[in-house]
Amino acid sequence: MEISTALMILSAITAYFLWLTFISRCLKGPRVWPLVGSLPVLPILETARLDSEPIDLQDLLLRLTFDNICGLTFGKDPRTCAPGLPVNTFSVAFDRATEASLQRFILPEILWKFKRLAGLGLEVSLTRSLVQVDNYLSEIIKTRKQDLTSKPNNDGAQHDDLLSRFIKKKETYSDEVLQRVALNFVLAGRDTSSVALSWFFWLITQNPTVEDKILREICAVLIETRGDDVALWIDEPLACEELDRLVYLKAALSETLRLYPSVPEDSKRAVKDDVLPDGTFVPAGSSVTYSIYSAGRMRSTWGDDCLEFKPERWISRSDGGRFINHDPFKFVAFNAGPRICLGKDLAYLQMKSIAAAVLLRHRLTVVTGHKVEQKMSLTLFMKYGLLVNVRNRDLTAIAADLREKTDCESNAVNDGVGNGVRR
Numbered sequence: 001m002e003i004s005t006a007l008m009i010l011s012a013i014t015a016y017f018l019w020l021t022f023i024s025r026c027l028k029g030p031r032v033w034p035l036v037g038s039l040p041v042l043p044i045l046e047t048a049r050l051d052s053e054p055i056d057l058q059d060l061l062l063r064l065t066f067d068n069i070c071g072l073t074f075g076k077d078p079r080t081c082a083p084g085l086p087v088n089t090f091s092v093a094f095d096r097a098t099e100a101s102l103q104r105f106i107l108p109e110i111l112w113k114f115k116r117l118a119g120l121g122l123e124v125s126l127t128r129s130l131v132q133v134d135n136y137l138s139e140i141i142k143t144r145k146q147d148l149t150s151k152p153n154n155d156g157a158q159h160d161d162l163l164s165r166f167i168k169k170k171e172t173y174s175d176e177v178l179q180r181v182a183l184n185f186v187l188a189g190r191d192t193s194s195v196a197l198s199w200f201f202w203l204i205t206q207n208p209t210v211e212d213k214i215l216r217e218i219c220a221v222l223i224e225t226r227g228d229d230v231a232l233w234i235d236e237p238l239a240c241e242e243l244d245r246l247v248y249l250k251a252a253l254s255e256t257l258r259l260y261p262s263v264p265e266d267s268k269r270a271v272k273d274d275v276l277p278d279g280t281f282v283p284a285g286s287s288v289t290y291s292i293y294s295a296g297r298m299r300s301t302w303g304d305d306c307l308e309f310k311p312e313r314w315i316s317r318s319d320g321g322r323f324i325n326h327d328p329f330k331f332v333a334f335n336a337g338p339r340i341c342l343g344k345d346l347a348y349l350q351m352k353s354i355a356a357a358v359l360l361r362h363r364l365t366v367v368t369g370h371k372v373e374q375k376m377s378l379t380l381f382m383k384y385g386l387l388v389n390v391r392n393r394d395l396t397a398i399a400a401d402l403r404e405k406t407d408c409e410s411n412a413v414n415d416g417v418g419n420g421v422r423r
């Protein structure tokens with residue numbers, strides 16, 4: 001093996017472990033919480049409710065996860081969810097570049113190369129957008145490096161984002177590598193969670209029984225952790241420990257990703273000759289694309305009800321309602337094997353936090369006549385967004401019902417009826 005190849009592999013492995021430790025520590029520490037836990041979309045939804053104006057929920061969620069991921073990646077919140085929903089040049093350039101890159105997957109190579117040479121179509125906007133993205137990130141990297149070298153003793157306390165961690169490592173990474181790491185992270189963690197949430201909110205507007213079960217689960221946890229004063233339930237976002245207990249919500253999110261995976265198909269290129277598990281020979285240099293979307297809808301894998309939205313398929317009936325972690329090679333929304341999504345746990349935490357915060361405060365209904373359709377893209381967006389009306393959520397009936405059930409249960413225990421019953 002050549003030295004340059006060995007060095008490249010070594011850098012990739014170091015980058016991988018840095019990513020992994022960063023994401024794992026984010027989940028354990030309080031660092032991620034101010035980003036994921038604070039929900040700047042809530043005032044916007046409240047304004048939409050007060051004004052009785054429909055709002056594009058997909059756009060709002062995209063903004064929220066963009067702000068979250070920029071905060072985690074380079075410690076800078078672009079505040080695209082600020083009142084008035086301002087346009088952010090980095091976000092727009094980033095979207096354009098992603099959209100234009102898709103053309104290269106769809107069009108024959110010769111055609112997009114010709115367009116690039118001739119300066120035609122989306123190839124022009126790709127070049128322009130990449131320059132904007134490049135400038136934005138170069139500026140952040142430059143300032144951060146200056147900051148970290150001018151205040152070396154302030155290590156960690158002020159800047160604890162992914163970019164700063166890479167800069168602080170003993171190995172020196174070129175600005176180009178740092179830029180690619182940051183871009184990869186934003187690309188991986190931005191649209192994926194927000195489109196999953198958009199499909200989730202749409203699915204539960206179509207399945208009120210599921211919505212009711214989710215709400216009851218959240219409220220039951222909150223009664224235990226915060227008491228039965230409903231005002232206290234929406235006082236603060238749910239804490240990690242509260243979110244961890246939301247098994248049915250996790251099941252509903254997983255079921256959403258089975259039917260509407262954020263990454264609908266994935267490609268790999270063989271660097272050397274290989275053989276698939278079924279014996280198919282894959283010559284070096286060929287690309288293999290697999291459909292995550294189809295894998296989630298296969299009758300042979302998921303049964304006759306494979307097209308139905310049933311969170312219950314993720315809950316064990318025999319083991320006290322435990323969450324079933326289906327084999328990642330069966331549920332491939334996060335990929336499987338050594339290249340499985342590194343942000344999976346963080347994504348669940350973020351999605352649960354947002355879903356619970358919105359559902360506790362608001363009842364959403366899709367605007368009559370609004371078409372919900374999939375968009376042909378690297379990410380499974382809704383083509384026309386998700387236009388919803390926002391109404392107030394009244395939790396008093398659920399709270400009273402749960403209280404009554406708890407009273408009945410404790411009376412039964414006091415009377416000795418509940419002895420031996422496992423909760």
Ligand code: HEM
Nearest residue numbers: 188189192193196262263266333334335339341342343347
């Ligand atoms: C619902 C949300 C998400 C879904 C469905 C998802 C899905 C995926 C998939 C399918 C891959 C494999 C891509 C490939 O094979 O090239 C992947 C990779 C990755 N994801 Fe996620 N992702 C989600 C959220 C996140 C978040 C929030 C982060 C970061 C905070 C993240 C970080 C990553 C990284 C770093 C990789 C690359 C792993 C590697 O190449 O070794 N993801 N994700």
